[in-house]
Amino acid sequence: MESPTDTPDRRFLDPVLQREFAVEIVRRLKEANFTALWAGGCVRDHLLGKMPKDYDVATSATPKQVKKVFAKRKTVDVGASFGVIMVVGPRGAGEVEVATFRSDGSYSDGRRPDSVTFSSPEEDAQRRDFTINGMFFDPLEHKVLDFVGGERDLSQGYIRAIGDPHARMREDKLRMLRAIRFTASLEFGLARTTKAAVTEMAPQIHVVSAERIAAELRRILTDQHRHVAVALANEVGLLREILPEVVLHGQNSADPESESRKPQQVLATSENLSPQLTALRLLQEPSFELAFAMLLRDVSNVEAICRRLKLSNDELERTAWLVRQQDALREPDKLRLAQLKRLLAHPFRDDLLSLMRATLFSERADLHPVLFCEQFLEATPPDVLNPPPLVTGNDLIAVGLKPGPRFKQLLDEACDAQLNGELISHEAAM
Incomplete structure (x- = not known):
């Protein structure tokens, strides 16, 4: 076996x-x-x-x-x-x-x-x-x-619990979140009695392990209809139980006036969505970290949320970096060259540009920042964007310097000068 x-x-x-x-x-x-x-x-x-x-x-x-x-x-x-x-x-x-x-x-x-x-x-x-x-x-x-x-x-086109919906949810509280996911991903409606049970029992989601909740969030946020799921989770009270830090502004109700209309029909136009959910909807096949960062973009304690959900270190690092840097490229043409190159050479750059594009669209703002960055990347060879350092830690040790705060400061200053085009040789850098 x-x-x-x-x-x-x-x-x-x-x-x-x-x-x-x-x-x-x-x-x-x-x-x-x-x-x-x-x-x-x-x-x-x-x-x-x-x-x-x-x-x-x-x-x-x-x-x-x-x-x-x-x-x-x-x-x-x-x-x-x-x-x-x-x-x-x-x-x-x-x-x-x-x-x-x-x-x-x-x-x-x-x-x-x-x-x-x-x-x-x-x-x-x-x-x-x-x-x-x-x-x-x-x-x-x-x-x-x-x-x-x-x-x-x-x-x-309905998600309906088998038999007594309260009994089904009591058996496994994660079914409440699964009901939201199926409703959104299949473009179905959530049956009234099932929705009522989820709304009533939403506070009990805390008996489910963080790992299982996170697994459902990964499925929800990487689905094409992620914005519908988040709006519905907000409406039934699950969002405030799982992510109380997230506050959706504006009109986000996915509740149809009658069971004949589906949440997707109610949320079909941007008029029924806040900028937050509009931006979430506009992401194109996002990674979980990108979609999660978009949802958490107005939140300050991102690392604590990721730890609470027991996300991996990689997920935490990527999500937190995207939230921290979400506005860093708003005016890219005003940045120092070194700062611009560092951001555009970062391994999470593509997610950052995707987050910016969706955010600007949702705000009906000019896409100039994204277009500027894309043109800069197209015109800049990789070895110029992220060149090998002219000075390394070994170089500093060789001339008698010991690792410490000043040591790192010198390396950063040399790197900035190199990226700014102020230094072009090892000798000049030393």
């Missing part, structure tokens, strides 16, 4: 091979006289005409029986006590999560069931989060099994 770290790298997956392997999993289980169906998000994506990123199979086979059926394949116990086995496919096909049909017991920790009971497809569907994620599909017979009204909500 392999460890989870040995599973295939998703960068090298072939969607066609993934699908074929997911079909093969169902076929093999059926040949062994078990019920087997695609389940959850892959069914939703398939019915929407999208190629699923991964596949889940639900089956009447127990974990022990699943491993016996796929004895010649590598398997991973990712949650055997919950009836979940990962079956690893051939190169390029990835892996398929195979789970036994089950009913969940109570959720005392607000995340995982305290116990599970193996059950039927009908009962299994009832434990899932939203109707559009609660359907099954038989890829051999091309038949949908829907016990929760998922096909109706998928066709009408």
Whole structure:
């Protein structure tokens, strides 16, 4: 048996091979006289005409029986006590999560069931989060099994909790944030009863770990409809619970007057968006750090927020730098040459220019600063923009200087003079 770290790298997956392997999993289980169906998000994506990123199979086979059926394949116990086995496919096909049909017991920790009971497809569907994620599909017979009204909500465009929405949110509080993400990314509406439950229970999001909340924020902020998700999170009270430092100014309501209108329709024009959300919307395929910096651009304690969410050091560094430097290039033609070159040679430069462009657009301001920087970059060779230093620390040590505050000051002064064109040789710099 392999460890989870040995599973295939998703960068090298072939969607066609993934699908074929997911079909093969169902076929093999059926040949062994078990019920087997695609389940959850892959069914939703398939019915929407999208190629699923991964596949889940639900089956009447127990974990022990699943491993016996796929004895010649590598398997991973990712949650055997919950009836979940990962079956690893051939190169390029990835892996398929195979789970036994089950009913969940109570959720005392607000995340995982305290116990599970193996059950039927009908009962299994009832434990899932939203109707559009609660359907099954038989890829051999091309038949949908829907016990929760998922096909109706998928066709009408609604995110609706299965059964009692309060109960579904109590089981896993992160479902509140997932409801926001699905509503925005799929361009759906959020069903009234589900929205009411999220609004009422929003303060309970704090029982969810910072890491899980951050993972959802990464998905939300890198999605095309990130501005809709943020507006909706603000409306139901989740934004002030997760990011109380962020205050959205102006009109940002994503609430339609009737359930027949979707949040995207309400927020379709810039008149319904604050400059903050307009700028967030205008970002083109941003990194998480760029989108997060845009959301935090009026906040002073960015590092503390990143630490609270337990972001990586790289994410913290990039986000904080972008917020600090957001106005540094507002008047690039008035900067000293050394300062301009340092900023434009910085590894986060492209994100900074993207942030500036979206901000200026949202303010209906002149794009001259961005155009100036782009023209400067085009006209400046890389070895002039960021040349090797004429003087190094070793040079200073060689002439008897010891590292310290003055040591760094001398190196910075020499670098500035070099970037300004005042020094052109090692001898002159020394």
